[in-house]
Amino acid sequence: MNDVRGGLLPLVPQLLHGESFRSYIGRLADANLIQTTFRPFMHTLWATTEVLGVASAWAGLEFDALASRVSAAEMHGQPCIRIGSSLVTPSRVHLHTRQVCPQCMATSVAAPCYWDLKDYTVCHVHGTALTNRCDQCQAPLAWNSAPADRCRCGRRFAEMASSFGGHHESKWSARLAWAVDVSLAQKGRAEVQPGVGAVMTVRDLFQHYLLGRMEQESDYKERSAIRQSRDCLTLLALYDEPYVKSLWDALLTKFAHDDARAQVTLLVARPSKRHFLAVTPEPEDLPLPPTPWRSSIPLHLRMHSGSGRRLVQPRSSRQIAREIADAFLVGTATGWHVPLEHIARPRLGV
Secondary structure (H helix, E strand, O other), X not given: OOOOOOOOOOOOOOOOOOEOHHHHHHHHHHHOOOHHHHHHHHOOHHHHHHOHHHHHHHHOOOHHHHHOEEEXXXXXXXXXXXXXXXXXXXXXXXXXXXXXXXHHHOOOOOOEHHHHEOOOOEOOOOOEEOEOEOOOOXXXXXXXXXXXXXXXXXXXXXXXOOOEOOHHHHHHHHHHHHHHHHHHHOOOOOOOOOOHHHHXXXXXXXXXXXXXXXXXXXXXXXXXXXXXXXXXXXXXHHOOHHHHHHHHHHHHHHOOOOHHHHHHHHOOOOOOHHHHHHHOOOHHHOOOOOOHHHHOOOOOOEEEEOOEEEEOOOOOHHHHHHHHHHHHHHHHHOOOOOOHHHHHOOOOOO
């Protein structure tokens, strides 16, 4: 956590763990009753980035302490968004609007960085879908509302209706939140561990290219199971930290270990197989993950029969898909490789 010291403003709130800089600027403005000063700059992320220097000086914070909390940047001549050590394309971030979890807003008005990501759709703490529109006036939620805990019409975020989100979406959101924490913890822009940019790239690459390769290299029963279990398999791969790191390292090798160029090049608004074939040198050399039915549940089970072994008839694709789903549920119950305290801890907790 950053140590916030006294600045030019009389009231300086504490910059909380994982809080986005737009959230902090909103709380800074509310505490000192200067919403009209910052409101014109909160219309879009690009405009808010322009006042980072002023905000950091007034709060007594280093510039980089706020700039790493989701800010606009440019890399290799292309606009991008910085999140800690990671870079993502602007199309992956809410630039003009915002989304909130009403249950989280009931305990703290500070918004975490991962709420700015469009891929983060379900709160991994409460399992509820995030809302981006007021349930009273139907207007999109915006950062330039004042104060920062309610809509323009006065409806408080904490009082808005919430609904449960999907289980797969919740686990993907948890993986994203973990990756954001990793990116924020890493100093500089060189990713020692795969951060949010790497995880989003791996997910896109897996869904749009590697799953197709897995189908091509499987028999017809496995191929049918892959089609039925695409979401489960994607999450199984993403929560296999050694595999994510090995795939990301393989990509960096093809980009001469330039992680910034890799992220800017690979992350696009609408990823496709054609895109990855065009920008990835020798994509056929990228590693495939160890699939659950091949590593722990062989396609042809061998059972003891007296002193010898006999082959059991191959299972149907439905049975294989069921075993993939069971592996997903087992991983969910044990917290995968994500530290359980990350999933269970209160949002923005110390």
